[in-house]
Amino acid sequence: MRSVNKVIIIGNLTRDPAMRETQSNQPVCTFGIASNRQWITHSGEHKKSTEFHECVAWAKMADICHKYLRKGKLVYIEGYLKTRTIELPDGTKKYRTEIVVKDMIMLEKRAKDDAAVEDVIPEEEYIPHEQDEEAAISGMNISDSDIVK
Template sequence: MASINTFTIVGNVTKDVELRHMPSGTPSATFTVAVDNVYFDRDGKKHEEADFIPVTTYGKQAENDAKFLKKGSTVAVMGRIRSWYKPAERKGGFNFEAERVQYLGKPNSNRAGGDAGQQQGPGNAEHDDWIRDYDNAEQGVRR
């Protein structure tokens, strides 16, 4: 019997990424992605909700996420779901472990505020440095 364990989400980062290091020294980043959920009930009334998905990345991807993702950044995340259970505490849950993170949108002068606001135009040194660093980091992840 074949098994499939994947998830794909697109949404906005709810707060700046937290970068930590595991005891082995491997970088680990955690962040939460807000994903909109819109549906209509039987009466045709529109309902809007948001799901908040905790995401974990490791290694070079984690370092890049901590560097490039900020609160409000739009991101697409693909990965696998891992469950956990602590019998002594009778609690459990799920971890969403990213295998691929794609940064969506363009950088702007108000990074702390996310992707809203005016985007920087070509020729801006800060903008060019960000794009160069981003491109170099993406090349490092794909190797």
């Protein structure tokens, strides 16, 4: 039976993207997204909840995210969930679930004083390069120790 692992999220960056390289020189960019959910209870009370999501982009998408995204910016992210297992020095295991970014759309125009970010991502830069991304992540079990800081 087929299954689906797809994430679509709109939220604000919680920090500037951090660019690193794996030991095999694959670019990887990590950043956080906060998304808000609002609802009204049966008693009419307004409720709000904020969720925080870790995102990781590879290859060309990593370059694009690092170049154009900034803390606080509203962004559309599409990708899939990936859970990594990290073994700590004491032998215990820690699990980290992240959104692997396949597509990204900036939903805000840049501020007039934000000269570091272009208004538009050039089309040739924006098109996801599936082969590069798949080669970067397929069959790889990346741990935090693999990432060169």
